Amino acid sequence: MREVFSMWKNTRMIILTALSAAIYAAVLIPFKGGIPIIPGITEVRPANVFPVIFGLMFGPAGAWGSAIGNTIGDIFGGTLGWGSIFGFFGNFFLGFLPYKMWGALGLIPANDVSQTINSWRKLLAYIIIVITSAAACAIIIAWYLDLAGLIPFAFLSVVITLNNAIAELVLGPPLLLLLYPRVKQWGLIWTDIMSKEDVSPGFARQLGAILAIVGSLGGLIVGVGISTGLYGQALFQFGSGEKGQVGVWLGVLPFLILIIVGSLMMSGREQFVEEAE
Known part of the structure; x- marks a missing residue:
């Protein structure tokens, strides 16, 4: 995770952060009043x-641009609230895990680590x-x-996962092929831009990727299972069931820890192979 902080000494990385945040916010804001899923929370x-x-x-x-851009979108879109706090961290990981996992899954060939989708193996990794x-x-x-007693975990977790994944799976591949x-x-x-020495070396990166996958998907499955089975929450019915329950908090927390540990184990240095050769 060293590069998350060392990047701030590089002017071009700072500019890319500002550019990412500006583009993300600029596209988010017009849709704030579009089709709300949970008013004031997500759309x-x-x-x-x-x-x-x-x-x-x-x-x-x-990663920083995604986190900052989401916060700017909340501010100017009129949805700034308690959800914006962890919205910052959630959107950070939405941009953080992709570059961490890109070379850690064992699917990206060592002789072509370019961050684009030009093979079926890269498409699968994506x-x-x-x-x-x-x-x-x-x-x-x-x-x-859910812990704050505001939105039921089952409903919100499923909605955000689908909201993220659909946009990324449908629009992502052609956009990446166009922009890269x-x-x-x-x-x-x-x-x-960055030096390889400024990036964390990591260790057991494939295991780290597996832990991140288990933490993310396992946390979703277990959290939904606990919240629907014990507290009567419904997947597609906002406001149903009990919120703010310790069982959900304790059940999902270990998986959040797995995501963090897995991301620390991965590096990103392997993506410098192409330039080193």
Whole structure:
């Protein structure tokens, strides 16, 4: 995770953070009054395609930009509230996990680590990354809002996961194929800007990726199971069942820890192989 902080000494990474935040917020804000799913909390968000794309291309700058952009969107979209606190962290991981997992799954060939989808193996890696990061973002936000007694975990976690994943799976591949060659030509891919020494070396990166997947999907499944089975929450009925229950908090917390531990185990250094050669 060293690069998350070391990037702030690099002017171009700071600019990419600001650019990511501005684009994400600019696309989020118009939809704030569009099709609300939970008024004041979330709505249909095609802009959710950007965190994964920015995370892959801009690395830690994309993660920070996603978190900051979501907060700006809440401020100017009139939805700033308690959900914005963990909305920041959830959207950070929505951009953070993609670049961490890109070279850690064992699917990306060592001789072509470019952050684009130019093979079926990369497409498969992208799909796994999208589902994992979408679920991670969802349980981070839903865990907090259920604990605060505001929104039921089952409903919110499923809604956010689907809201994230649909945009990323449908719009992401063509957008990445369109943008990557131009961004690469401009020398703005994060591995073209940062030094390999500024990136955490990590350890057991494939195990770290597995832990992140288990933490994200396991947290979603277990959290929904506990909240629907014990507290009568419904998947597609907002406000049903009991909220703010310790059982949900305790059941999901270990999976949140797995996500954090898994992300610390992964590196991102392997994406420098292409440039090193």
